[in-house]
Amino acid sequence: MSLLQGFFLLCILVAIAAFVFAAWLYLWVKRQPAVNAKILTVGEYIRSGANTFLRKEYLVLARFAGVTAILILVFLPDPIWRAGIGDNFQMFGAYLLGTVFSAIAGKIGIQIATIANTRTAEAAQRGITLSFLSAFRGGAVMGMAVVGTSLLGIILVLWVTNNATILLGFSFGASSLALFAKAGGGIFTKTADISADLVGKVELGIPEDDPRNPAVVADNVGDNVGDVAGMGADLFDSNVASMAAATVMGLALDKLPGIDLNVETVFCFAALGLLSSIIGVALAKMPEKGSPTRALNTSTYVTTAVFAVLTGLATLIFQFRWQLYVTALIGLFVGVLIGITTDYFTDDSKSPVRKVAKASETGPAFTIITGVSYGFLSVLPAMIGIAISALSAYLICAPLGGAVGSAGYQSYGMFGISMAAVGMLSIVGMIISNDAYGPIVDNARGLAEMGGLSEAVIEVTDKLDSAGNTVKAVTKGFAIGAAGLTVIALLGAFMSEVNARIVEEGLSNPLLTGFDIMDPRVFFGLLIGAAVPAVFSALLMLGVGRNAERMVGEIHRQFREIPGLQEGKEGVVPEYDKCIAIATDGALKELIPAGLFTIIITIVVGLIGGVTAIGGYLTGNIVAGLLLALFMSNAGGLWDNGKKYVESGHNGGKGSAAHKAAVVGDTVGDPFKDTAGPSINTQITVVSLVASLLSFIFLSLHLF
């Protein structure tokens, strides 16, 4: 057994350990008492609503994936009439496996989240420690499931096919699902959230989470499908993509004389990253008097430290290049750093949130202008962080490949960037755990309110919820940073794929050595690629608006037609499922144009300017995509916390003019931070993979 196969085995073992651990966590959470009838009833509504969405989503996805899979079977990696069906069948299988594995992880996440929410709500009666653990361990089930399945899938594909290109197919499957889960879930959750607030809080003046509101269950379902399943699929996607990019480039590197031990490091580090996350989750706890935010952050730091020690030892034992170790740590460090700067712009103890709250006193226009301004400012540190980690990763690793200017130098440099992405994503298991914690406690807070639990209990859930919001900003920054490095690595993988293709098929095209900005086709691609994330975001946000319009109509209808509903007559229950159905159908419908647009314009650019234009196009897409994703996520978080800051009694407090203005900011921020912003990651990944997979067409068929 080679060393690489040894690490494959290690990955499988750690993945199995993660599953076992997840099962234990699952059972632990499920064992927690749940007796409050009201909570159980509403919890059941949420669970069945979330499952309805998931079922419909997977149904639409299955059709989409089916068509795509058949196209793959015929055309990829090579048209069937040119190279037979062998590879195509593998690619077909890998693609389907990618969608299925990601779907399973999402399903597990929803399953546990909709159990953990009721347990967390009830546990709050018995103290914050237990309540915290119920939510955190619920989230951790998702974390373990996502990373375990992604690792297992990658190993499976590589072991069976021994072909890195096929791995891109697996990654494409994961991205396809992520696009649906993230963008579709994002439209769903914001449709419900906005509509519920609009009619409930603004028009009728009834509180958030009031059970009379027909959209309230849809809103809670939305937290699960958007934040749990969506975020999970997103990070599943990034994790797979970063490893796929590293594998493609690492295996290409191995073919160069005198270079080896690259890909081994990737798998060893990935396995140790998951192991570190398991340890971090297992050690997490929160004292009765402690702060949940600190507890979450401590787990992250513990995981990071364990990872650094374990990979350091592995580097010594297996004599990996120390440069790869340093690069992975830089990636990880920059990821944490981006999270911290994101926190600065969205934390209510810092200046930006307070300035937004203060500006709200002057009126909603100033809430918006100030929020947009700080959102723009927040882009800088993250961009500098990604820029510096990419530059240093390249410069540290490139000399391993040979003299400056040699093919090995460049390839090893790009491989270094993918290694930084792998390092950044190594602790993704812990990141997902922290992230999924958020919607669980958010739900728990709502359930505690609807279940009529005491004020003191609601206060406990409030405290947990607030920690969830803080940590969410950090994990979101982290996710975008990781996606940033990953897509840069995918650009390297794209070039690697194109060149492999040229060599294998003996094409007359010159080998790509890079993409020259002064080449007009590159510049052409750059400009158009930069416009794509803007258009994609616009289509999603307009979709939310249209969908919310439909749902508001339905809420109005119910209040009008169901007697006793508005007055809150005992026993009168709104038709929650109608609202869920509207959110579901609308989300999937509104998602299609955005998805199709990005794929079609990629193909058009490729047919006009060939692989050269695609290089520029991907770059423009990455650069503008990161810019807009950071801007929208951070501005959204800022407005959200600005509103909460005002609600906690500042700048006039609840009901003041400043509060009204802050609510406008929060509503604008909703689709920014939960629909468009985080979907851009996935959009970039999908486009990068489509470009890589279709490169053979663009090589032979292009206008200029």
Added chain:
Amino acid sequence: MSLLQGFFLLCILVAIAAFVFAAWLYLWVKRQPAVNAKILTVGEYIRSGANTFLRKEYLVLARFAGVTAILILVFLPDPIWRAGIGDNFQMFGAYLLGTVFSAIAGKIGIQIATIANTRTAEAAQRGITLSFLSAFRGGAVMGMAVVGTSLLGIILVLWVTNNATILLGFSFGASSLALFAKAGGGIFTKTADISADLVGKVELGIPEDDPRNPAVVADNVGDNVGDVAGMGADLFDSNVASMAAATVMGLALDKLPGIDLNVETVFCFAALGLLSSIIGVALAKMPEKGSPTRALNTSTYVTTAVFAVLTGLATLIFQFRWQLYVTALIGLFVGVLIGITTDYFTDDSKSPVRKVAKASETGPAFTIITGVSYGFLSVLPAMIGIAISALSAYLICAPLGGAVGSAGYQSYGMFGISMAAVGMLSIVGMIISNDAYGPIVDNARGLAEMGGLSEAVIEVTDKLDSAGNTVKAVTKGFAIGAAGLTVIALLGAFMSEVNARIVEEGLSNPLLTGFDIMDPRVFFGLLIGAAVPAVFSALLMLGVGRNAERMVGEIHRQFREIPGLQEGKEGVVPEYDKCIAIATDGALKELIPAGLFTIIITIVVGLIGGVTAIGGYLTGNIVAGLLLALFMSNAGGLWDNGKKYVESGHNGGKGSAAHKAAVVGDTVGDPFKDTAGPSINTQITVVSLVASLLSFIFLSLHLF
């Protein structure tokens, strides 16, 4: 006399003709009757306010320019101790000439605009034809002055120094002034506009342009300093930069064997462009029953047609390359096309404005989300337009320079892009005339109201004003498109400069053949460059917010402390000058951090990654800058017209909830479209020129 000198002479003659024509127009406008005492009084306030701002601005600028000029004298184009003072003295002079010429053009523009506004208001009593002509000819004075001085300055510098690098110094002078005029003027105008609306319309419910409002004169002054002087300086800057880029690359081309007749074409076309604008302005008229929008557009089309015919004839007579002719026409055509698509997104007879008005019925958050979404969508056609014109200009012209891959091929291709920019900017005289028309009629409308003219007269000025708003959107799109092509050309000029420097000084650095995206320094620069326009915009918008806060305080003070002011007691006049002083001082103060930030970060990136990183940095800056400039300008215009659409009686009309929401959109859009959005052009140009001028430092001093 060589052919080039002949065209220099032609440029001078046409510039003189433009000055003579401007003088005639000036006198014509001034001769129009102005008798209404109230109008004259307020008009005088505006005139003196605008001049106060200009004086202060030029004073601050003089200090800034003085320091910069001395730095230039010592360091540029070469440190004085290395190459003597000869060239440095020329650069020093050219820089100062650039600032002074642009300042003179701005001063002339303000001078005539503050005369034309009163004349236009009073002429409205005698019919729309005369009123239209007063405003249009007033604007045309500015148009003629800007293009005449820019052409004259360029010829002067080239004739005296015969050195294209020195021309970049002239261009840098123009950009410095433009940065102050555009960004400073933008902060001024929106400070006044927002504060006046906030206290007047929102708090006290008094109408727009009510003379009791202490900020109302500052608001009218703002239209002049922001839109007249600012836009003039911006287009002066773009015009000079496009010709400087074309000259730098054209002269470098001429050194290659077998290639000539490039730069000649640039100057011939520029002269004919100005001539066409003169003809277009002279022919402009508007029948009493006609539409002012159509009259303005017709003049643009006439100018375009005259230009096409004249340059076609010149190409035949002087045997220019037909490729250059075609390229110039493509640039011009795409410019008009971008204007038209911009119009689609901001015209109230089209879907986006109506959708925003409709969304306003649901509340301000939806006004914002919908506006942001359409703003994002509006980016696509313009980006595609710029991308296609750059690609086709390159591909059409490159073969003139030799075989594919030769140095001549690439150089001629980039020269082709600069030729497209020259073509797009050829009719800039007409564009400025149309653009300056806007603030003049806007002022006239206010003056008619304050002068107590009849409803019918105010209706005439309303009609003229509305045309101004429509045309403004078009000219703004045009300005951004032109800046886009210009800065791409400047990227070529940057490379050209770097290589010239390497050859001249026999440096060991390899000659630049392009900027490879896969080079980590390029990518590093790309990411950071992309963040700069966002941060720059944020700093300007936050500056507007802070400044508006100060002014609102002052307005409140006046209403509180001046007895009889709020009640409108006869003879009680607010202290208009205090508000003007606040807007002025604040604008200049708030501008400094934004300006310094962009210059310092450029230098830091250059010192880290050398000219290679700067190549990426400029590209990131261009791509993200265009994206944000288009987004902010168009979203702002969309909200503005959305509000006007509601005010004209739709979706509930004035005073409705939809109207309140639309006002929020308009207020958010104000700094978007009049402060940040259009300043980004200038920011990009300044950064490009700083990079070119300092390239010798980055060549020898860099970390990686």
